[in-house]
Amino acid sequence: MFRLFRYLKDHLFESIMGPLFKMTEATFELIVPIVMAKIIDVGIKNGDSSYIIKMGAVLVLLGLLGLLCSVTAQYFAAKASMGFGTSLRKDLYRHINSFSYKEIDKIGTATLVTRMTSDINQTQTGVNMLLRLFLRSPFIVVGAVIAAFLINARLTLIFLLASPLIGLIIYLVMHFSLPKYTSIQERLDKVSLLTRENLVGVRVIRAFSRQDEEIDDFSQTSQELMRYQIVAGRISALLNPATYAVVNIAIAAIIWFGGKTVYAGDITQGEVIALVNYMSQILLALVALANLIIIFTKASASAGRINQVFDVDSSVVYEENASHETSGDNAAAVEFRGVSFAYGESGEYALSDIDLTINKGETVGVIGGTGSGKSTLIDLIPRFYDVSKGKLLIDGVDVKKYSSEELRRKIAVVPQRAMLFRGTVRDNIKWGRPDAADEDIYKALEIAQAREFVDASPDGLDMLIQQNGRNLSGGQRQRLTVARALVSQGDILILDDAASALDFATDARMRKAIASQTDGKTVIIVSQRASTVRNADKIVVMDDGEIAGIGTHQQLLADCPVYKEICLSQLTEEEAENK
């Protein structure tokens, strides 16, 4: 948590003024019992009603000043904590954007989203409470003790015994109950998991008639959740009675020993009452502190999760002032030179010893089973990951020499997951090229076989796409993602299984259009379908992280057993031979 306090630096003034005003307010509050003691000891004793009214006015004035200070303090605290949240959010987002695929894989996008949203909100609340209350409560405790000391030194002993005792009670209750809340959170996660599972798997569950068992399982988890909640509640419920007891014992002690002191003539009746009041103030302050600690604990946990993200550095660092020599025209578009790649630090290569040259303007198919390394192979080209060994050249220049913008401009990718964003069709397509004109967009849509359904919508390019493209079918989404990539003017177009949701006819039409209308572009098509890659200039067959063969359909059919096997599983012999 404290590491994040650097984000308060820009709001240093507010962060100091907030607590300062809060303490001023607390000081006014501490004066109240003394004034009241005066009213009793001077006003009542002497029957001086004008004195009482004068002192009463002082009380009202103290309240008013307290109000002013407190409002000022809230203002500064609100400003500082919101400023804190805003800067932190901005920085964290910048940091997340610097991640390469490797870090994204490692952390997972779902947790990144929670950390960006609820974790930051939680710390923001924590900071706000901290500025408002953290100094106030100890200040009141200390102030009350000092005030008591000024009244009578010996009676202060009661305060010095009671305050730490209350502190200890608060500490113990928290110490034993907070871990329980972690268990509660775990059960709650499980309840959420079970619900999600049951919604997603409803067909399978009903197909196997397992509804009753699922209900039993859910009841059991809910029961566990309840048990933990009750246990935690039982401990937390001790806090109020225990502190109440301590404070009242202290009050009894004040009356008893205070009585003795009054008997001796050292203090007055009004001062005993003031001491009782100070005791109550300490109780209130410490209970507020307990609530604050709960909020702060939550905030620290969130801060820890945020710091975890900050601690991850991107493994891919771009050369932003890229000053590489321009390559000759006859350099290969993409060249793998002895490339090996491992995802984690495990050292187990997902790709090993890849040597592959893709020439400019070529259409290359990449085929292989799941887990054979197809996607990994092409993810290296736009430098989503860095190679572990060997070298990867784009246009004859090492991929690490390019700036990130240059690379994105050069290479257009259609990812496996057909993902669209909220906004219009036009907004989405423009991702490929922000300055694309409508005619460019239409052309891309046509090639991607998406023009028809976009035109069918009354809004055309302004057709709204919902989050995740929910209002479109899988095939429609896939075609739009292809159009998005096509509109960019990159020389290299990578299609990662971009037609899996399309029927054969549309797939074929799309490939034909891409082949005939994007001359000069280097196209790399990844697919599991033999029919999709069979007409490529060159087919790369992947098997278990290695290249099992490179060649044309006919060549590979003749001498690559893996390829032959794949083809025959999907096509009849006759179809496979058929040109």
Add this chain to the structure above:
Amino acid sequence: MKNRTSAQKGVLRRILSFSKPYTVYLVLAMVFAVISVGLTLYAPILTGNALDLVIDKGLVDFDGIVKILIKFAAAVGITCITQWLMNLCTNRLAYCTVRDIRVKAFESLQNVPLKYIDSVSHGDIISRMITDVEQISDGLLMGFTQLFSGIITIFGTIGFMLSIDLKITLVVVLITPLSLFVASFIAEKTFSMFKVQSETRGELTSLVEEMVGNQKIVKAFGYEKQAEERFDEINCRLRVCGVKALFFSSLTNPSTRFVNGLVYSGVGIFGALAAIGGNITVGQLSCFLSYANQYTKPFNEISGVITELQSAIASAKRIFDVIDQPPQTPDPENAVSLETTDGTVTLDKVSFSYSPDVKLIEDLELAVKPGQKIAIVGPTGCGKTTVINLLMRFYDVDSGEIRVSGVPVRQMKRDSLRSLYGMVLQETWLRSGTVFENIAYGKPDATQEEVEKAARAAHCHGFIKRLPNGYMTEISDDGSNISQGQKQLLCIARVMLSLPQMLILDEATSSIDTRTEIRIQQAFDQMTEGRTSFVVAHRLSTIRKADHILVMNKGRIIEQGTHDQLIAKGGFYFDLYNSQFSV
């Protein structure tokens, strides 16, 4: 407005009806609350009395003080115990109630027609099951403890104060509601600010969800800069409206504290004046002062409790909405349970549509003989799963009849009908749990041998053995420790275990790696041998082997027949089939 409050009352009553089994705790909580609040109020009187015995130098009645302090100790002791017991009762009451609500909602989800589950957002249902139910529990806890004891405190204090002095009581009673008024005034004024804030926050969250959730695509297109600009813009707006909302809402506390200060001063002045007149003693004044603090506290809290209760009611409405979903039509009393089937399936003039204005399937006739293979083909999104929905009776036909072994499915128990089919869907679904539990999902009492046999038949024994804990490996939350293809295999093994007479295979092998796929294909061939099977197919090799093909487009069945018949017809299927070789 009146309607709204009465609707709220209805919801509240319904929440309380869930608490009915726990009435004992409610009654106990109330008894304990009355005792503890009563004694809490009695304590200041005792201290006041004691203070009256502490008058001046040489004027202290120690015997009297001891007597009072003994009473005081007893009162404090009993207060502590009853307070704790009251909390235990309300905890149990609230947590048991929400557990029941949660389980009830879950049960409802198991019994609603699939139409409901298909049409709602899953995220929304989950948030109802988690956040909303937690909100109810918070509301109940606060409602039971603070609202109840708050009200007792208010009336108790008034009673005790009246017993001492009327005039000063009036001062307290008249000034205190001011804090309530101030609090509600601020709440009303800040409501719109909060709305703006939560809307802006929602905007930011959905941007983050979209961008960070799809960070890989953002990176692939170099969209980071633009995303950051959009983010910054919303972030700035959030800051401005956030400061406003936070500041104005945080005024409640100082303002109510100020009102409390006024009450305290008022009591001080009038009390002191009364004391001069000899109407009350100094001890009674001190007692009044502590009442002034106690009396205002519940007022300050009650506004919070009411907000909390209101959101609890809003949440309850959302969860009751789930509970109230009409369940699917129950199986008729005399429903038949078919133990086995020969695999004859007849569709007789079946019509079906998801919504009345878009007709999908009309008068579909299909007679499937035992052991036949029916392929369902068509372009993406053509509604192939509709047929599965009808066969498995996930949806009921609008008119016509489906018969299995001559028995109309409507006259069968759903469970019995579904157990006749083995189903492998395109979306692989595994439950959290071990690999073993997942394969044995349909037959929880299966032995290790049976499970292994099924796994071998589905070609997943090998990779399962290589998992860290073999069959006992936990499948993690998002199934990330096994690949998509392996998941698919496990789903197949799950069906292999019981292997019913009829099979429904939905593009089952589309993401399994090519070489395993061949073996799976062989296993499928053996599996479907002699069994009736419905295959939603993409691969033409599968389709060609089918006995009968249903060609679908845009949700309708547009052609049907054998491969040769359909080719000869030269229609939609002909185009579809030939398109594969058009490049």
